[in-house]
Amino acid sequence: MDQRISFVTLAVADVALSEQFYCGGLGWTPQMYVEGEVLMIRVGAHVVLSLWDRAAFEAEVGPIAGGAAGASGVPPVTLAHNVRTREEVDAILRRARELGAGPVTAGQEREWGGYTGYFADPDGYRWEIAYNPGEIGDLVLP
Template sequence: MELTINAVTLAVEDLARSRAFYADGLGCAVEQEQAQFVAFRLDGGSALTLYPRRALAHDAGVDPGGSGFAGVTLNLYAADASAVDAFLKRAEQAGGAIARPASAAQWGGYFGYFADPDGHLWKVVAP
């Protein structure tokens, strides 16, 4: 079996709030929804799913009390710097927080970070 990522599941404190952030705020189309689960189909065939934090921790057999930087960021590639700026603005207007304002990178690109309502970090980057 080859290593691929079919879906990324985010543990969230408030499923309704996170659903609204991703669906209403960022425009992700809901593909499947249950009482404690929401799935969005993303471009490229992968999915982003949301699951209550305590339930997901139980599912994985770990303590749900983790905090701080989890050592993971999600990346969103944009066409150019103006698209980076526009998406960061959209995320902030939807209820996210700008973790790092967009700026030119040493390697020649342009990027910034936002955090969703549960603190999951997204890097928005353009070449």
């Protein structure tokens, strides 16, 4: 696994409000905006800030820590490492499992056309390992 981060994803309560704040208020330029779902902003040469609807985040990553009734769960942030092939996703997830990472979720096809899986570091932070075909995926690869 190369030493780099491709995406920082934050689970947000209101994507439209985030778009107003970051783009309308701070003047940042969206790379992709799907109303009610996700806002992606290029924040570095090969790094994207992804502001993702909280419910969609929880559906894919798991319940958010400290959410309703102080439930235990994952922090509302993920870090992503993008690769060029599905096979690379699987290889990195296998290596994470060998290192004792847990939980590790197997790579799977996503409704948006990519292929991703997750592992947790020793403190529970989730890393998404992703093959993301298309313009946004190409943007984050060196």
